[in-house]
Amino acid sequence: MLLTIIQHCAARQSSISFSFTELGTIATICNGLRSQPHPHPALAALDAYVQLLEF
Numbered sequence: 001m002l003l004t005i006i007q008h009c010a011a012r013q014s015s016i017s018f019s020f021t022e023l024g025t026i027a028t029i030c031n032g033l034r035s036q037p038h039p040h041p042a043l044a045a046l047d048a049y050v051q052l053l054e055f
Contacts, residue, residue: 018041025043027045034051
């Protein structure tokens with residue numbers, strides 16, 4: 001799933017970045033959509049991707 005999200009961002013010439021905090025990993029994807037903190041980067045990326053689909 002994480003590779004699918006990265007591929008989606010690459011096709012849109014966007015980026016995905018990760019921030020690691022005490023609460024978990026936060027993913028920032030494409031248009032600056034940020035996930036909630038999650039214990040695993042793939043879950044954070046999925047959360048941000050779902051926000052992108054809803055956007």
